[in-house]
Amino acid sequence: xxxxxxxxxxxxxxxxxxxxxxxxxxILSQTVPxxxxxxxxxxxxxxxxxxxxxxxxxxxxxxxxxxxNHGDTRNLGVRETSGELILFTVGDAHPVDDRWIExxxxxxxxxxxxxxxxxxxxxxxxxxNPLEWYRPVSEPARSxxxxxxxxxxxxxxxxxxxxxxxxxxxxxxxxxxxxEATPFRRVVYGEDMLICVDALRAxxxxxxxxxxxxxxxxxQNYRTTLQRTVAVSLVRHDxxxxxxxxxxSQPVREAVQLMREPSLSMRxxxxxxxxxxxxxxxxxxxxxxxxxxxxxxxxxxxxLHEEYLGSPPIPVKRGQMNAA
Numbered sequence: 001x002x003x004x005x006x007x008x009x010x011x012x013x014x015x016x017x018x019x020x021x022x023x024x025x026x027i028l029s030q031t032v033p034x035x036x037x038x039x040x041x042x043x044x045x046x047x048x049x050x051x052x053x054x055x056x057x058x059x060x061x062x063x064x065x066x067x068x069n070h071g072d073t074r075n076l077g078v079r080e081t082s083g084e085l086i087l088f089t090v091g092d093a094h095p096v097d098d099r100w101i102e103x104x105x106x107x108x109x110x111x112x113x114x115x116x117x118x119x120x121x122x123x124x125x126x127x128x129n130p131l132e133w134y135r136p137v138s139e140p141a142r143s144x145x146x147x148x149x150x151x152x153x154x155x156x157x158x159x160x161x162x163x164x165x166x167x168x169x170x171x172x173x174x175x176x177x178x179x180e181a182t183p184f185r186r187v188v189y190g191e192d193m194l195i196c197v198d199a200l201r202a203x204x205x206x207x208x209x210x211x212x213x214x215x216x217x218x219x220q221n222y223r224t225t226l227q228r229t230v231a232v233s234l235v236r237h238d239x240x241x242x243x244x245x246x247x248x249s250q251p252v253r254e255a256v257q258l259m260r261e262p263s264l265s266m267r268x269x270x271x272x273x274x275x276x277x278x279x280x281x282x283x284x285x286x287x288x289x290x291x292x293x294x295x296x297x298x299x300x301x302x303x304l305h306e307e308y309l310g311s312p313p314i315p316v317k318r319g320q321m322n323a324a
Contacts (some may be wrong), residue, residue, distance in 0.1 A: 004105070005084035006035045006083040007033075007034045007105070008035055008038065008082060008085070008086050008087070009027055009036070009037040009087045009089065010074060010078070010086060010087070011023065011037065011038070011039045011040070011089055011090060011091055012042070012070075012077070012090065013039055013040065013044060013052075013090070013091035014042045014043055014044050014048075015046045016044070016048050016091030016092050017044070017051060018092070019091055019093070019094065020048055020051050020052060020091045020092075021051055022094040023090075023094045024037065024052070025094070026094040026095040026100070026214075027089075027095070027101070028055075030099070030101040030102065031098050031101070032102045032105060034087070035083045036057060036081060036082070037057050037058040038058075038061060038077055038080055038081050039052045039058055039059070039060050039091070040073055040076060041060060041063070042063050042067070042068035042073070043068075048091065061076075063076070069186055069187060069188045070169075070184070070187060070188060070189060070190070070191040071183075071184035071186045071194075072184070074169070074191065075179075075183045075184050078179045078180065078183070084175070084176050084177075085105065085108075085173050085175060085176065086173065086179060087101065087173045088169045088171075088174070089169075089172075089214065090169075090216070092218075093120070093170050093171065093214040093215065093216035094215055095215075096121065096134075096214060097213075099211075100212050100213065100214065101173075103118065103209050103212035104117075104118060104171070104172075104209065104212045106209075107142060107207040107209045107212070108173075108175070108207070109144065110144075110205060112205045113144070113175075113204070113206070113207050114174060114178035114204040114206070115167050115174045115178070115196075115199065115206050115207070116167075116172070116173045116207040116208075116212070117167040117171060117172045117192075117206070117208050117209070118172075118208075118209055118210065118211070118213055118214065119168065119210045119213055119214075120168065120170050120215075120216040121213045121214070121215060122134050122216075122217045124263075125217075126264060126268055129217075129272055129276065130258060130261050130264060131254055131258070131272065131276055134213070134215075139211065140211060142208065142209045142210075143166070143208050144205055144207050145164035145200065145205065145206045145207070146200070146204070146205035147164070147203070149201075150201040150202070153200050154201070158240045158241045159240075159242065161197075161200075161239075161240045162236060162240040164200060164206065165193050165196035165200070165239075165240075166196065166206050167193075167195065167196050167206055167208075168192055169191065169192040170214060171213070171214045178199070178204065182195065182199065182202065188310070189309055190231075190232075190235040193235055193236070194239070220275070220279050220282075221275070221278055221279070222279065222281060222282040222285075223282070225282030225283055225286065226282040226289075227286070228286075229244065229282065229283045229285075229286025229287060229290075230286045233287065234290065234308065234309060235309070237290070237301075243290075243291070244290065246287060247280055249280050254273060254276055289304065
């Protein structure tokens, strides 16, 4: 039997006491064992560190809150671990089943594949938006994305380039050798999209396997949806030249879908219908802000960058008010 590569897990966290045990338990229950788990904490005050310290395989590394950013913190995780493959996830995500890591590892189907990603899905929990619940209807297929050169990548149309950047660091696995040669850029948001561009322009391949799922969900309201819409729009426009599509507003269809869900009370159905309306409006207003800045030119886009990408977006945690 051929020896399999060793795997290190890196998990940046801050105040993830509600989910970190499920995350670690899920990793430790996989069909494929991992060599080590590094949890990088940037100032938790809710008991996260005490939970992590109960796990023998997990090592806790403290950093100052002001030192955190999505790129450098993951680079630190690479330096502080030794596995041939490095799996990244987050403290409030946990595997859908015990084959998550197995599927990610199996995605390295060719020598030029440097990273494999799964997908995030939403658990069927009344605390999560039922309109986003994971309801698989068929077995999705693995996809491989590669370009022959930087020139070929640059010459591709915007939609093709964007769709090829498939890595999501909530559920991703990289070759150590690649990350040592091509570290994450120092950014507060979108480090996975940026490293996709770097990998594809260098002639490497990326793989997406939608069967490698983790449950992950952030409560959304008007404000957080607007912020995320602007941030994603800016990063994608910078990298690919794309502009966001306006979401379809389907209040009647969504009301019917909620009414047909027997596990929800009428009060819950009304709550989630209203929340969906707030989030749709947040997306529309976020797109409008981006489009206005784009029409006004580089200085307006730079100002929007400073406002929405100057610090990491902060998600709403369960138990916090989900108000508009």
